[in-house]
Amino acid sequence: MDRRFDLEAWRHFVLVAENGGLNLAANVHNIEPSTLSRSIKSLEASLGRPLFVHGKRPLSLTIFGQEALKEAQKLLAQHRVMLETLLSSKEKMEGVIRLAIPGGIGPGMVTPRILEFQQICPNVEFDVVQLHKGAVLDQTFSDGETLPHLTVGYSTGGSLAGLVYRYVGKMDFIPCCSPRYLSQYGSPQDPDELVNHKGLIFKGSTRKPTEFLVK
Structure with a gap:
């Protein structure tokens, strides 16, 4: 294992160097001396030079170890600042996010993600709006209304002012049938065989009915 990129190994090296020995570092920071020893040996092996x-x-540092200590101390200080910045910024995040979603995907797909997000940012609340007239925004909202901050829906293009539309891909529909149907009618191997088959097409408020099959 290459320990050059292991932040914990560098932390162990700094602890031993700053405390003047394995046992002193182990006592002060409540770490097993064997753990510190293995980290430093692995780090030196990965570096190809003794620290x-x-x-x-x-215990004393080599010239290479002295230079490594200076850089490692800077690295660990930057890491501490990074964590403090990230954690404090999450704690400062607060407010309400208005989220519009189609009714069919809310409980199973969106609600678990909201709960995960609120564990990270507990002061952020969500006002969930269901697209009751379908999953197309233009059918639920009109210009002048309070629009959602975020939404997921089906649309070929946006016409509501104030929203930024981002295309994330097409949604394919997969025909399915029961084993009993397959045993009676078989599986079509060619589009021309579809005249011998029957099917049900979903028609509802969330999407337009399928009018043709592809592939």
Whole structure:
């Protein structure tokens, strides 16, 4: 395992160097000396150069180790700042997000994601609006209404002012049938055979009915 990119290994190295020995670092930071020893040996092996002058007391750094300590201290300080910034920014995030979603995907797909998000940002609330007239925004909202901040829906293009539309891909529909149907009619191998088959097409408020089959 290449420990050069292991932040924990560098942290162990800094602890031992700053405390002047394995046992002192282990006592101060409540870490097993064997854990510190393995980290440093693995780090030195990955670097291909010793960080400490081994076999001598008191423990001292090599010239390479002295330079590595300066850079590792900077790295760990930057890491602490990064974590503090991220965590504090999440705690400061608060307010209400108005989210419009089609009724069919809310409980199973969206609600679990909202709960996960609120574990990270507990001060953010969601006002969920169901697209009651279908999954096309233009059928639910009109210009001048309070529009959602975010939404998911079916649409070929946007006409409501104030919303930014982003295309995320097409939704394919897969024909399915029961084993009993297959045993009676078989599975079509060619489009021309579809005249011998029967099917049901969904027609509702959330999407237009399918008028033709592709592939």
